[in-house]
């Protein structure tokens with residue numbers, strides 16, 4: 001379990017992380033989402049004490065990272081910055097990490113197999129593709145068979161087969177009761193991989209929500225409507241139990257209704273409808289909307305407020 005309490009990090013005048021409080025629970029994959037610059041990497045660096053918080057704290061299984069004995073056995077991390085020496089082979093890189101944490105050669109071979117790098121284990125890391133480098137980083141994270149995994153953008157650079165593979169791997173690791181936190185700025189990918197979402201924007205908490213709830217709230221179909229008599233149309237539809245929202249671009253969105261139903265309301269009420277378009281809401285759209293204005297949405301759908 002990872003517990004962040006009022007975690008804040010300033011870099012000079014810049015606030016990278018702004019009072020984040022959340023818990024990452026074991027037994028499920030938690031997606032840590034936010035647009036570029038939201039503060040995901042900084043938060044993960046604070047978890048690993050690679051940087052000091054300005055205020056607040058973060059504990060992993062009740063302890064600060066620095067208090068953990070043989071940390072590779074407690075927390076496996078894949079951060080963008082943690083690269084292997086380019087002149088070393090993948091095997092030797094892992095072996096040197098293993099040696100400092102009393103981890104066996106057998107485990108080194110095991111993790112190489114787990115990430116599918118057997119055929120290139122003896123090759124220098126210098127020639128590795130981005131996907132191979134990600135796999136090597138994962139192997140390093142898994143080396144100590146840790147109960148907690150922190151992975152910063154692990155899907156970066158992987159092809160579709162690699163993405164599917166990592167999704168299955170992480171789901172399996174979570175099913176074993178581990179705490180798995182992975183960051184990404186790709187909403188759709190996270191929705192397919194994570195059981196729970198923590199979404200931040202400008203260093204602040206925007207949502208702490210089960211993925212299924214986020215999908216139920218934001219995905220699905222609706223009908224886009226345009227009318228010179230939008231207010232009257234809206235009340236006529238609402239009076240018939242059809243849920244209507246204003247999209248902000250001059251259109252109305254009607255949920256849970258058929259096209260014919262809306263057409264009939266227009267006819268019965270003598271209202272002009274100039275557009276009637278069936279649409280599918282995308283999670284990516286919901287994510288962009290949510291993260292576009294941190295202040296407006298802050299706290300709206302956080303777990304704590306429910």
Ligand SMILES: Nc1ncnc2c1ncn2[C@@H]1O[C@H](COP(=O)(O)OP(=O)(O)OP(=O)(O)O)[C@@H](O)[C@H]1O
Nearest residue numbers: 011014016034035036037038039040041042043185
């Ligand atoms: N060492 C630093 N010095 C100054 N500013 C920093 C430093 N590290 C991060 N920042 C700033 O803090 C903010 C958060 O950055 P961070 O890298 O944590 O975001 P992120 O969500 O991981 O973004 P990305 O998806 O682009 O990796 C950004 O505005 C960034 O420019």
